[in-house]
Amino acid sequence: MKNDTITSPKGFLAAGLSCGIKKSGKKDLGIICCPTGAKAAAVFTTNKILSAAVVVCKQHAKSVGIEAVVVNSGNANTCTGTGGLADARRMCELTAKGIDCKPNQVLVASTGIIGHKLPMKHITKGIKAGTDQLTNSASNGSDFAQAIMTTDTKTKQALRSIEISGNEIIIAGTAKGAGMIGPNMATTLCFITTDAAISKPLLRSALKQAIGNSLNKLTVDGHQSTNDTAILLSSALAGNKPITQTSPGYKKFASALSELCDDLAKQMALDAEGATKMFTVIVKQAASKADAVKAARAVADYDLVKCAVHGNDPNWGRIICAVGSCGVRINPEKLSCSIGDIPVFKNGRPVSFDPKKASRIIAQKHHTITIRLGTGKAQDFCHACDLSREYVAINADYHT
């Protein structure tokens, strides 16, 4: 069995199982283990309300030699007070005990409902079982990918293999969707493993850049979670000469990592809550990078645009309306918009186009909307998905 999971890079074991947090009986506890100790880089949510897991994970991420990551789904451990903090620490202790390391060598993440105490009885049993089951098999890697899911309908996994000075280096990652996703470092739970030997500062800068151009450019509903955590672990077992400078080798690594994260972001968009398709908003000719980011995000988060995309309707009026109201500098005489490769609005005027052809473009699994603001040279993009009745159903019927 080809292993394209997080246990594919040398030095990583994983496990994923159901310990009873989710009433559905689905997997809800996962562990990644790097027995030789890994370098870690991590980015976290900027929400002012933080999961206890994020608070503890931030502290432990500073340790040298990370040996494990323990994750539960089905409960966010957020707004749970000092008891919640003790529980997050306890998760690390239990994992450390199971694999014989120190608690601060264990990172922790949670996802799920806010405001409920973790069922520690289940979790204790789950961590015990999980640490006993750790292997480097593909099926264990997949089990972990399943264990971090919430409303996802499928796992999100990606792998990239590169060669640096004759050594094969593997980077593998998994992320969860599927709602409460709005770009602001980071946007979800995401775990990436690699066997590249690389210095910690470069590991960190590669992760920041990769997340910035991928997960951080994805919006499902513009909502930033309290639990977002992206962790990159490097076992340094690939045998490559350690990357310690922004060399061609580093660039190759960083670029593969960015590609992998973009792959995960697109999988998330396509499997977002209720989504039937994704689209990418590209903003060009902006007066500043900030304007480009803002305009792309405004269009991507505009419910009326998302509904029009859902209905395969080339309703460029809503796109222009979103751009006009989001506060960025525009040149009304230069403002232009294309759906796929079809210009629908040019230099401030509607262009006559074949609506059926445009509708067919929107009906695809992934299309682009390109907007030119006509005020400069900056550009940016944002991935998004359509807004469906199903999104409402999922989020109105999901009960606390």
Place this chain on the structure above:
Amino acid sequence: MKNDTITSPKGFLAAGLSCGIKKSGKKDLGIICCPTGAKAAAVFTTNKILSAAVVVCKQHAKSVGIEAVVVNSGNANTCTGTGGLADARRMCELTAKGIDCKPNQVLVASTGIIGHKLPMKHITKGIKAGTDQLTNSASNGSDFAQAIMTTDTKTKQALRSIEISGNEIIIAGTAKGAGMIGPNMATTLCFITTDAAISKPLLRSALKQAIGNSLNKLTVDGHQSTNDTAILLSSALAGNKPITQTSPGYKKFASALSELCDDLAKQMALDAEGATKMFTVIVKQAASKADAVKAARAVADYDLVKCAVHGNDPNWGRIICAVGSCGVRINPEKLSCSIGDIPVFKNGRPVSFDPKKASRIIAQKHHTITIRLGTGKAQDFCHACDLSREYVAINADYHT
């Protein structure tokens, strides 16, 4: 027949009819007339993309002695270039001709789809018929209220009667909903008539204040239209001693006007696209007014909160998450939240509460969510509605 329409204040005539802009055959052209000439105050959208109607209306609003307002629904006359500007001016000319005044004494507004030329043949006929049909009857007032509707399922009308120094003064208004509504002066088309004698600066300040506390505090989908226009006309025929100072009389007038606008805002929330209910987010103990506005708006626009409201789910976790991510100053140890009068989160901790009772509160036509940030004394609010499958259906199936 009791007249609680815009023709109720002395000096106003109206008409509303179908001229063929809407394929459904529903009313799509309305005229208000003040033969003696009215003082006008107006506020407009701050979207950078403006309807041609807004551009022309802004110019004409400066005129002395406004004699008419002409409005069409079914077509926004936005992104229609110089031809669109000529059409908006032509609407004023035709109306002026019908009632014998100058074109710049006529205000104009449009609402509907963006990017299509106005069907001037229909509109020409419609304005001719409309100016012939002007009366001060309640049914004509109602016809006007119908003629400005887009996806509204019912008309929005409100009336307030006050006494100032022995004279009865009437204020009456109508507004249209129902989507693309996000607070930023103004948020919709809104037309208000009054027979109060009042100076133009005070008329303007009363309108700004009233809209600021009502229509401008309403969000349906956070989307600001390109056509928003609120117009207040005063015929000065009530016989009161003209209000020229911020006297008790002025305060009475301003307060009645605010109430009327709040009434219209609530009617709009309850009849918003797909809405089954409304809710008001109240933010207290904010470090600044701006923080209070931002937090109230963030919660009110948060799709996951709107879905939870739709499902009668007291999901305070989503509320806290929205507050935490919107960038305002919060004190995590003081942060509190109530649904109706039920505290669900207090001083940073969940409160145990009866979920069935909370659910019954949310199931009401209108409930409040109160959030205390614990960082100051400022407060503000925002009206909103739930997000339903129907909103998606309306906006995915509405085709350009």
